[in-house]
Structures are given as C-alpha cells and as structure tokens.
Amino acid sequence: MNEKTLNTMLEKLKQEFDISDIVEHKPRLTTFTVSKQHAETLIRELRDREAYTHLNFMTCIDYIEDGIFSLVYMLHNYGKKHSLGVHVNISRNGEEVFSIHTLWAQAWTYQRELREMYGIRFTDSPRLDEDFCLEGWDQIPPMRREFDTKKFSHERFGHREGRSSEVPREHMKVQLYPNRGGDEE
Amino acid sequence: MFKKSLNTEDTLENAGLTVEEQQLFSNARPQAYEPYPIKAVEDFANWARANSLWILAFGTGCGAIEMRPLMTARFDANRFGVAGRPTPRQSSVFVIGGYASVKTLKRIVRSYEQMQGPKFVIALGICPVNGGMYFDSYNTVNRFDQYLPVDLYITGCMPRPEVLVAGIMELQKMIKAGKCNGANRYVDNFDWYKANQKKVIKNWDMPDYNW
Amino acid sequence: MIYQSLGEWFDKIGNFSLTLLIVTVYGLLMGAFIERIIAKVQGRIGIPYKQPFINVLKNIFKRTAISHGIMFYLGPVFRIAGGIGTLAFIPVIFGSETFSNFSTAGDLFLVIYFMFFGQLGMALGAGESGHPYSAIGVARGLSQMTAYEVPFALAVVAIVLQYGTLSINDIVAAQQGGWQHWTMVTNWPATLAAMLAFLGMTGYSPFDIFLAPQEIPIGPPTEFHSAYLGLLQLNRALFGATKLILFMNLFFGGATGWPELMLKTWLIYMVAIVVGVAFPRYRVDQGIRFFFKLPTLIGIMSIIYVQMVLTA
C-alpha cells in the first residue's frame, strides 16, 4: 500500500476516532491503539468503508506490569495488501468487552478462546462459556502471565524421579577448590 | 446381566452420574485375566493373540502421523497381523501416540476400559515416559504410567514406523512369552490408577468402570 | 425330505459337517487370498494366508466382560445359523452324493429365506447393543439389502421360470454339457442383474457403507467382540463362500469337483473385487437408487426375456 493513501486514511480515522501510538512496522503492517469506546465502531468502519474485510486473527497480550490486556484485531485489506493491527487496551480485572461476532463468523471462536485463556468476557458473544480447549480447568486462566505453567505441571502431573544435575561451576568448586574462590567467609 | 448387578459386594459407586446414566454402566470391579489352566492352550492362545494385533484407531497425539505410513503400503503392518480397528471393543492394542492432554486422557481411559482383555498398551515417543516436549505444559500429563498400565515404550520423537514395527515384534514376543500383563496390573492397582486419574481429570463425569 | 433310515440321517449330517468345514476353511483362505490381491493393487504385500484363521482364533480366545442382553448374544448365533442354513440346502458339488447337502426340491426358496434370516437376526442383535453407530449401521445395511434383493430376486425368478424348477440341483443339472448351457449364456440378463446385486451382497465398495469405518464405525458389529466377533468372522467366510457357490450353481453351471468350484467361485468373487478396489463407496441412498434403477430394470428384463425369448 502506498504511503500516501495509508497516511490519508490514518489522518481521516484520527479525526473521527481516539487513535494513538501509530507504528508502521513494515510496509504491509501498521498498528495503532484505539480507545475502547471507539473501537467497535472503528473496526466496523474499517471493514465496511476501508475494505479491511479479512480478520486475520484476534488475540490478546497480557501486560501484567501495566495491569492491562491489549486486545489485538488484525485486519487485512486484500485489495491494498495491507494489514492493520488494532490494539484495544482494557483493564485486567474483569472488564467486559464488546463482541465482534456479528462482523465475522469466526470471531466468536476467538472470543471463546480468549474467555478461556485470559478470562475476558465479551458481551453477548455466543457459546462464550463453553469449554474450548480445556476441560475441567480449576486454576486461573492459563495464558495470564501470573500463571506458572511449569510449577503447575510439576505439582499436578509430577515428573519421573531419578534425575539430578550438577552445575559445572559449582561442581568444580566443590571438587577442586572448596576453600577458595570468591565466597567470603 | 452384568450391567444390572448393582448390589454385589465389590462394586464401584460411580457417584456423580445421574441415575439414568448409572444404569448404563457396570458397577462391577474389573477382573484380572486368568490364564487357561492348561499351559499348551494358553500358549496357543497367546500365539494367536500375538499374531493378530488389532490396534484401536485413536490417534491421541503426534504419533498418529506415523501410524498412517505404518498401516499403508510403505510399511504395510498388515503382514505382521496388525490391523486398525475403529472400535475399542474389538481392539487389543492401544497405541498412545505421544503426549496425552488431560482432555484426551479422559477419552483414553474410557476407550481403554472399553477394550476387552487381554489388551495391551504401547506408548510412543518421549512424552508418555517423562513429559517430553511438554514437560512444563499445564495441559499434558507427564508420566503416562500413572494413569494406565503401559506394556511397551518406544522412544523417539516421533518414533519412525520402522521402530513401531520393531516394537510390534517385541510386543509379539512378549505376548508369546505370556509376559504382557499390563491389563492385570490395572486391575490389581485399580484404586491407585483411579485415584491418579481423578487427580488430573477434574470434571470426572464418567463412570469409574464402564465395560 | 424322507430318508430311509436314521443311519442315513447321520451320514447326511456327517457329510454336511465335512462340507461345512471345507467351505468355511475355503472361505477364510479365499478371504486372505482376496485381501492379498487387493493389497497388490494398493502396492502392498498384504496379510499372510493364515491371518483370517488367527483372527478368528484370537477373537475366540479373547475375554468378554460385557453383554447387552439376550438378543445381543443371539445376533451372531442367528447370523451363523443363517450362514449354515443357507449352505445346508445348496448342493455344493454337482453329482456328488457326499457334498449335495440337504438339497431337495424347493431348496432355492429355503436358501433365499436363510439369506435373509441371518441378516435380520444380526440386525436384532446389533440393535440390542444400544450403540447409535450399530443402529445406523443396521438401518443402512437393511435398506441396502432391500435394495439389492430386488434385482437378485428378479433374477432368481427369471431362472426359476427358465428352468421351471425350484431345485438348485435341477438348475445345475440343466446347465451341464458345456459352457454354452450355463445360465450366464442362456439367460444373460438375469446373470447380469444378479451379478450387480452380488456387488451389493459382498459388501465391497461401492456398496460397503454399512460397514464403513470412515462414515460411521464400524456398522452393525460395533459392539461385538471376542467370541461373538469370531463367530461373525466365521460366518462371513462361510456365508461369503456359500453365496458364491449359490451364484455358481445358479448362473455358472455349478461344479463337478472342488477345483472347478474353487476356480469358478474365485472368478465370481473377483468381479466384486475388480469393481471394489476401483470405486469409493456410495452413500446408502445413492446405493438404493442405484439398485432400483439399472439392476432392477435388467432383472425385469430378464423375466421378460425368459418369457418372450426362451419359453416362447
């Protein structure tokens, strides 16, 4: 997509919507952040007006340190061969989000997955509470960053015993120079 | 008939099932397989079992990908008496194709219990041994032998069809020698296995035993 | 059927048992042989000849820990009874006292009855298993059977009319004296109709939907296992061979010795195989449609042919 048309479009959108952090990652991919209030309309506009008709995927990034989930809607315009990544930041603690299942047929599947993996609720999204990948999950949603999968796996599934490993450096210290080296007594 | 015998002493509760569902499943404990009293008969039976291994067509993990070449022209396992069988009732070998997610484990347990003895389990790949690639995954079990008895392990990721053939031959040898008694182990340690299964399968909405 | 003495009865039964054994073993062997031919087409080697026997033995040695009620037991029993019954009234070797079985004047009707009997019994047993796949398989099997029985029945009627007898032995006798006397030549439309029905009868592609592992596993015997399955397998071998013998008798001049029988039945079987490996399977509705079209037409034609041409 040539730069000029892209910029024109972004300028236009900027006037109408609350858009920030526009980054052009490569000629065929631009991302920006839009406020939650404007997001649904913006995405619909992009689909209907700007011909970003293909939803590549929809996903979520957990910025635990900022306390937000960043929802990502990757839209593609086949005509211009250009992808737009729309970030929508929401709070990590149980904020409900608009659903786009009326825009794309597969969107509710993504939303069902995000509900399961992050615990995000989408308003009126069909079959939202059905199990998707997990069954009988009794922990915090696993894709949240505070969930420690290794620890969980070790506790619940256990490992075969009979394994132990030495650290070369420590091993050599014990074997070769037990009283020397950096450790102050 | 078996399924109605709800009041025998050594029964399982199958708690958690609705009353209608309880009627659908047996409550009787599984019983160990007793060899025929005459050794020659048992040996003959074992020979027949060894040479007619029907594998349950349940691709539980990546391992399923190598089952296809195995069963088709390149490796043609049919000539070793191996055949795929789509129903657990008729199968005698369960091939665990690698990792088992918790959700699949539930189905594996159920399918395994539906198989009629003597039955054998081959575990493919590294994941059933010690977690393999997914030792830290929250959704796959690490030690398959905690949940079902395994007769033979074939390591590799994935094990090639050639090793599968070798494994099948090894299994045949073991069966002929009468050494393959994983199913009896399952019966003997039934409560232990069930406890382990229930430890990881959290929504236990299936019967404890459903043969 | 009136026999002189009880001793003759015993002789008969003994002879029949021998026939039964030979035909079953032959059926199993033929199964392996056919499997190997299919394997060859698929670029494989295929099962060893002993495999069907081992499979049956293995299944019989297998433990059973499950039942779905009396009818479930009876399914395989009915089925094998159907198989044995069918064979019982077919003269296997023409002109041989030992291998003529209980063939009598109206045996053709009995044979056709027994052919149905087994299927229905099986259907009842499978239905009792309670498995939805069984039920679907049974529905498919029965509807397909109904479909292929039409051309088959028409063909049989045609030859009954042609030879004016209901005795298989007589029908075979009428075809003696060289290939030009075989029904295949004398009444080719009936043979054609019957052979098309035969495709459906053998359960190879394109008419194997009721046993299909892909579409629904594995049809009526989904729940059958161990010895029940062993019986079904035995029956499949026996019944398969019996059907071939019947077709051979009705349309291909029968056989005067075992080698002839084997060659002819194998060739007949090959018809199903030649078609079977080349085609996928029809859905059951497509199968029914198929049988109700061309084969039925040919069947009707064969009767007309008999009436107009042969008896004219």
Added chain:
Amino acid sequence: MSLRDLLSPFYVWQRAFEKPYTTKRPTLDRPGAPAYRGFHINITETCVGCGSCHTICQNHAIDMVAVDEYVGRDGDSGLRPRFDYGRCCWCGLCVDICTAGSLRMSNEYAWISEDPGDFHFTAGIDDKPWQENALGYRRAEGYHLYPPKRITMPMLPVEESVNTFDEVVRGYDKEQAKKEADRCVECGICVATCPAHMDVPDYIHSIRDGDYEKGLQLMYRTNPFPATCGRICTRRCESVCPVGILGEPVAIRWLKRFIVDQVDKKDYPRILNEPIGESDFKVAIIGAGPGGLSAAYYLRQQGHAVTVYESRASAGGMLRYGVPSYRLPDVELDKDIEHILAIGVDIKYDTEIGRDISFETLLEDNDAIFMSTGLSVPSSMRIHGEDHPRVLSGLQVLADVASGRDPGIGKKIAVIGGGNVAMDAARVSRRLGADVTLLYRRRISDMPADDEEIDESQAEGVVIVQQAIPVEVLDADGTERVCIKWGEAKMVDDPKGGRPRPVLQEDRMHTETYDCIISAIGQSSDLGYLSSEVQDQLAIEWGRFKPVEYQHTMMEKVFVGGDFANRTADAISAIEDGHHAARGINRFLNPDAFIKAEMQDE
C-alpha cells in the same frame, strides 16, 4: 455420470502388476539417513563438560553428571551429559552448541523397553550399541550457534608502537565489548582454572547488561587488581575456555579491562563501598606486590590494622618494575593500588626488612605476618664469563626503564630467554632503539611467554633465534662490547615424558658480538632477610614452602604467598595467594568465629 467416469477407475488395476511399495524388512533395511538425528554419541575424551548442552536443552533432557574418570582435569568440569529419552526431542541443538564438538548423533533410532525408567544414559560412558556409529547428525560446516571468532582488538600499529611506551592495546569500545561478551557460553569452567577463581561468567554477563558497576563489584570480590589483570594477566582462563576449542576463546582479559575502563576511579568508593569490619588485630605484610596488596585489601576489609612494608619507593612490585608501561601504564596500576590504599591500608615505602626493621621485631609487634617478596633475584646462567659487565639482567633493565633511568644497553643487543621477562626486555630494548636478537634454548612453540607477546615482539622487529644454547660469554677484544658463544640445539624426546628437551650440538657453534647481553632466564627468591633459624622454622623444602592450608607456614604467625611461595610466577596467583592468606589469617585470628560458623552450617 459419463462412461469415462465408470471405466477410468479401472486403471487402478495397472498397479497390481507393478512392484509393491513395501519395504521388505523394515527393521533391518532402513537405517537412518547419513545425517539422521538419532541417539546421542559423546566423545567423552574431547568433551569438557561445559554444560552448554544442558543449558540449551529446552526440555531439560540433559543432566550433567560427575564421571570420576574425568574429575580434576584442567579445563574439564568432570561432568558429562546424561540424556533422558523421556524428554529429548532430537532437535540436535545440543550438538549444534557443543563447544568441544564432542557431541554428535548416530543414525540409530530404535530403543524399545518395557520399563519407562530405562531411557537414561550417559553418552559415551554407558555402553550403547550406537556409540561407534560413523553416520548420524553432525553440526554442518559453517553453521554456528555462537560466533566462533573473536572481535578483533584495536591495536596501536606496529610502526607507532615500536617507537613509544604508550599502551599498545587500545581496548574495546562498548559495541565491541558487548559483542565479545556475547560469545561467552557461561559454563564457568574458567572459574576453576583462574587462580583467583574470579566470577568470569558473571562479570561478562554484566557487560552484556551494560551494568559495569556490578561487573566491577564482582571482580573486586576475588581480585583487587582488575585494571592490572585486565591487561597483563596470563589468562589461563582463556586457555581452557570451551569456546576456544573450535574457535577462538572469549577475550576474558580484554573484557575485564573493558569493565575497568568504563568506570572512573573516583567512583570506586561509591561503587565498591566495602564494609570495613571491627578488629583489634595488627597484621604486617612484607612486599607491596600484587600478593601483598591483595592480602592487605582483604584483611583490611575485616577491619585489621594492616601495614605493608615495601623496600622500593613505590608499590606494585613486579607489576611496576617488571612490566613495561606499554603493557601496563602506571596510571592503570595506580588505579588499583590507590583504591587498596584508600580503604585504610598503611604502607611504608623504602623499608627493607633486615635492614630497616628486623623480621623478629615485626613478628613481635604484629598478630600475623604475610610475606610476599616475590622472585627478585635473577637466575644466573652459570656459564663462563657470565660476570662480564655487559651482561645485564632482564629484571634490572626493566626496573631501570620503569624508574626512568637509562639502562644503557646500546644499539645491538641479545636477549637470552623465552619467558615474558625476556619478551619484555626485548620489546623495551626495541623501544629504546636497539636491534634485538633473542636466543632461546627451545622452539618458539615451547616458549612460556604469551603467544601474543611473541607475535607482537616479532612484529616489532625482534629476531628470535630458537634452539640456541648459550655456552660462553667472551670479551669482545678491545671494545666495550661483548661476545656470546652459543650452540645449536636439537630437540630430544625425553623417554620419561615431559616436554622435549634441547640437547647441545657441540659441532654447531656460533659466536656473535653485541653491545650488551640481557639475560632473562628466570628468577629466584631472595630469602636473605630471613635468618637461618627462621628459614628452618619455615621448613622450606627443595626451594619451596611446605604446603599448609590457607597459605600458613610452619611458623605460627607467618603466612606466605605470591611467586615467593607458589612459583607459578604470575600476578593472578599471587593475588589469589594474598586473598587466600587473608582468609587464613582471619581464621587464625578469629578461630572461634569459624568454628561457630561451621557448627551452625552442620
């Protein structure tokens, strides 16, 4: 439904008359491809147990386990990888990363067992049938998971360097240092080999993080001479660096130097901010070389009153008087020394024991003594004519130059020896404008001097004559000059082992005249300041101190260290001796504290 669609499928029968696709004996006929990634092979002899395979394995399939056979070899952790085939995914990353190139994979792939606990083995140690397989995966030529080549160090061009005493090595910039630090695999094998056991991987890590202050703190934990060692260390660490097995070792010394270069001297107190303990003890230290000052630094940290006695006018010992400033500028040495003194170490210059103050008095007045007087006496060649006035010692020449005196060497000189002192003498002489010939008994490859030194000196125009045994020094008749007679040597293998020994060939003698001859064949210690009784009490055997724990001697209060005691004759061992002695003195002074601590540990 066309007729074609009915007939065309029968083509299927064509296949029936062709050869089947089936492999006849699948278990025998199909070995893995030549580069198949099958079961692991480890050449345990080559393996150094660096544990990179363990680190890179995402499945934690590799354990490093001790193999007794290999424990205690230099540059070898004594560990070998043990594989868990309940984890391994045969990605071969371990093979790719293997620093020693010892790990590879066979093309064997069949392992069947009834017991899931079976699938462990230590490759190369446990007997497995595939150990000898010639085929299997190897890392491809030209494929690396870490850069095998070192970042080139910027140097003063030879044309310039030969004319100046300015530092030759310019030091890395940040970008270069980061890149070089990146090459480290963090195995820590160097830590064992480093006499001071410095936390090499950790301070290299701090370079990658850009946290030089942390790096400095780490270095001072084991070595109070980082600026010095960053320039002139003999870097035994680099000789065992696993990265150097197949490529070039990580430039550990230059990275150390880089950290020091990044930190301004005036920030030292803030960054290091050593806690100074409370103590009433007095410790005397004889010799302000690296050993003595190192001991002083660590003793001072414990709060002891430390006094260093130095016979010369400046501290630093050999570092100042033996190492020329183009290798170690005084300002860098001072950076280290000044910080040591800054934490409260008292130093008395121009004070010679035995002359200004007696050893016995010292012993009397202090609670402990640490002696580290180094090797100050040049070894004599013990050949005829050696006492010729134009035969100078290398040490003397270097000390003269360091002190700013003219050693008066002339225009054409010969240096005898092959160690670092010889190299230094030769290169200093070049800088003073002389033509230098270096005579060495053995081959260049046998030289104990650093390879870099040898290369650089040759680049600077030093002519090295190898296998030349000096036999006699002669007067050059009627001149101020001197003649040396030397014979060619041939190298003979010693049947009892050891390196090949040079044997003089009497029929191949040469004589050459020089302005002077600098002898630098070795040094020995001067025990002159110790009375013979003291010497007896110290129980020196075969020219060495009897080894006792923590640098303690047989005398109660006396600890020794440095070249004086250990004979390895490099700064870093002296530093560690000092550190270790400090530890020993501490234990000696506060035995209760240690007993208590040890009891608590148990």
Added chain:
Amino acid sequence: MNTIDEILDYAIDQEQQAADFYEEVAKNAETASMKKILLDFSEEEKHHKKILQAVKTGEHELTPQQEILDLKIADYLVEVEVSKNISYQDALIIAMKRERAAYELYTDIAARVPEGHLREVLDGLAREEEKHKLFFETEYDERILTDN
C-alpha cells in the same frame, strides 16, 4: 683393578664417598631446607650404591648397551665452589658435574681394557652414572631453566 669384583667394589666405594660428601656439605649448610636437599642427594647416592651391591651379588644386571639421553648441561656450566650458603641451582650443578666425572672415569677405563666381560661391566657402570647425571640434568632443566 683387574677383576670385576674389584671394579664393582671401587664403584661402590665411590658412591659411598659421594654420599659422605653430600652429608659433609649438608652439615655445614646454613638453612635446614638446603640441608634437606643435600641429604636427599646423599640418599640418592646411597641408593645407587645399593644398586651396585645388587649387581655384585647378581641380583641386578647392568645394561651396558642402553642408550642414555645426554642433555649435556653439565658440559657447559661453570664449576661451582662448595660453600655454606650454596643455592639449589649450585647444588644441582655440583651433583651433575660429579656424576659426569664418574661417567668419564669409567668410560676412560673401559676404553683401556680389552673387550670382554670386564669392559662390559665398566660400560655398564658408565651408563649407570650417565643415568644419574641425567637425573640431575633433568631436574636442572625442569626447575632452573624455567625461562621465565
């Protein structure tokens, strides 16, 4: 010195003298460490003596044909005076020079006697002394000529 036994006796005596020499020097040595070294040398000589005694009784055989490595260090070093505060380097030089002298002595004698058993014994003794010299030369090569 005509018989083999006589020659061997002489050699044994020489070794004893050497041992005595080192003991004497050790007595006068200033430091205990140097004393220890010299006494070690003396022990070494006593060990040589034992070997020769064993040769005499036939328990040990001399090896006259053996090639002994000659490092020739003793050849070009200066003579050293025995003194009280003698260094290790000097002690080694003295020792190797003594062994060299003994070696030369036996070689000389051997050259004068006719070929035969006697000569073989003398040659063997020469080799033996050469071995001793090598011991000291190696020590010198290793510890003194360290080149650094």
Added chain:
Amino acid sequence: MTSLNRHTLTGHSAALDFSQPEPVDLSSGKYVKLWQGPQHPGITGNMSLELTLEGDTIIGCKTHVGYLHRGFEKLMERRTFIQNFTVVCRIAVPEPTFNEYLYSHAVEELSGIEIPDRAVWLRTLNLELMRLASFLMWIGGQSGAFGMYTVPNWTLSHRDFVLDLFEEMTGARIYHMYIVPGGVRAGLPEGFEKRARDVMDSTEKMLGQVERVMFNNAVTKARSRGLGIIDPEMIDPYGIVGPNARACGVARDLRKDEPYLAYDQLDFDIITGHDCDAYGRAWQRLQETRQSIDLIRQCLDRMPVDGPFQADMPNVLHWKVPAGETYVKAECTRGEYGYYMVTDGSEYVRRVHVRGPSYTHAIAVMERLAVGCNIADIAGLMVSLHTYPPEIER
C-alpha cells in the same frame, strides 16, 4: 424446527447470517445426538463433532477441539528464542516446516537479520516439499473418507518418499527442525537433487493415476459433487483462505500476493477453480500438488550450490530480540498461516499468536456447511476443508 438455522445459498444475506442454531429438544425422540470422534477414523486428527441428526440429515453440528491442546503459546513465553524453534514445529504435524519458517522469519524480522540467498532457496525448497507431502497425505485422506483405500496407499507411500528426502536433507522424517532463526542448519547432501527429481517424476506419474482413478470416478463424483458448497460470499466474513477460497474462484495466494522467500523469482500462476464443492476443492488441490512438484523442480534448478546458509548470529544462549511487534504469514497447504509475535527486548518472547487456517475452517465454516449434510458425508466434508486440529488449539 422453524428456528433452526438451515443455511441456504439463496440470497446474499445467508452468507452473513452467523447466528447459532438453537438447541433442539432431544427428549422429543425426533432427533439423535451423535458424537463423532475423537476416537473415530473419519476425523482428521484428534477432535470431535457433536452432531444432531434428524434421520440421516445433520441439523446441528458443534466442533469440539482441545484434545491436542498443549499450550504452545504459553510454553513459548518461557523458552528462549532458539529453544522455541524446536517447539513450534509440533503445532502442525503434517507440515511442521511452515511453523519453523514463520517463527524464524518473525524473529529475524524483529531482530533485523537478513538471511543469505542460499538459505532463502533451501527454505523455499523445504516448504514446497512439505506442501507436496501434505497434499499427498490429504489426497489419500480425501479418498479414504469416501471409502477408497487404494489411493491412500499410493499417496502415503509417495509421501513417505518425500519424507525420505526430508530425512536426507534435514536429518528427521517428521519434525525436521531445519529452518532455524538465522538460516537453515545444513546444505543439501550429495546426490540429493537427483533423488529428489526421481521422487518428483514418480509422484507425478502417480498423480496421473490418481486423477484417473479417483477424480474421473463416477462414485467420487456422486459423493463429492454438491457437497459442502462454499458460497463465494462467505469467503471474507468467514475468513476462508487458501485452496478452499481459490476453489471458489478467488485468486488469493500469499506466494503471489505478498511474495516471501524466493517465490517472487519462481515462475507460477495462481490456480483457481470454479466449483465450490468438495469435488472442486479436491480438484484444486490436485492441481496445486502438481504445481508444487513444478516449483520443487524450479527450486532444484536454481538452487545456489555454495555460499553461507546462515546469517551472522549472536550467541543464541542469551539472545535478546529487540522490542517490537510483527505479523508474518505464509501460504501453507490450507491457506494463510500466520505468526503474530510481540517482543519486549528480553530473552523471552512476550506473546506469540499462531493463526492457523483450520481455526475458521474447522469451526465456523464446518459447523455451517455440515448442516443439511448426510451423516455419511461428514467425514468427506471435513477432509475436503483440509482441517487440522492442532493448529486450532495449539
């Protein structure tokens, strides 16, 4: 019953009607609920369909996945960049190299690494071989789903010959782990080109036979004509990509649209079809298989024989990729396969999202197309969409 959402192809609105079918009253006895899978040979991989039947006709279908869920996206967050490349290939077993390529490409893009020319060609060859192998298996699967077991035996054998090539080239049959961030792991072994050409020749010959046997087949046509018709209107709203879309005449192929690797130097055209049914899709894939063979031959012709196959790389043990965000995609056998990667400058990746085409094909599209199908056709329909569960659930 009236509320049941029976999709028809009349009118445009049908394509945009995404509403879920309302649950039926099972106790009425009029309907049967039937589970197909996970233990079922007619299912592509380990997944299951919850079917509601009225007679033989499906009136409701729900896809259930998760049997193969291993939490890759989570696992990748706690593995270093080099370690991840061994993990990703497990996401899609029949074509692992697409994962390897996309993962490596995303990492390279974020860290600004340019791979050498030879690596570009080796990757292209690898991906095309993978496409061929995958298509061969698919042809077998489609044929098997309709009950013809001859063709699977042939195609799977030839797939195995391609796997043999992989084994030589990469050192493994299934999980090649060949495309590594920074390039590839090795060059081609000696004699590879000839062996590859032999396999291409025999596969091409076999494909001819398959066309005669399977495609010009009255029964196949009877089964697959008119089965699972995708209305071209559905393509965007349902996110249908790859051969499924191209079979409807929509010329979308990332190899042409947004060329990656060496595809802009290869000579090929986008193949499109006009039958939107299962047969059309099968035909489309057969043609693409042939195209793939052609592309492999082109790759072999133009493969540089020497030169580096790995870019200059940092030490991977502590490799930090600069903070950034990217979405890379490639045309796999099923269509757009994409990796969305977010890094935060540490040694670990912040987030990876793997977009597999089956995500839409097997759930939204499948659930819709299944309605109105005969129960016997469900396996054929599913295979014709070329779904593969592990890439849905990861």
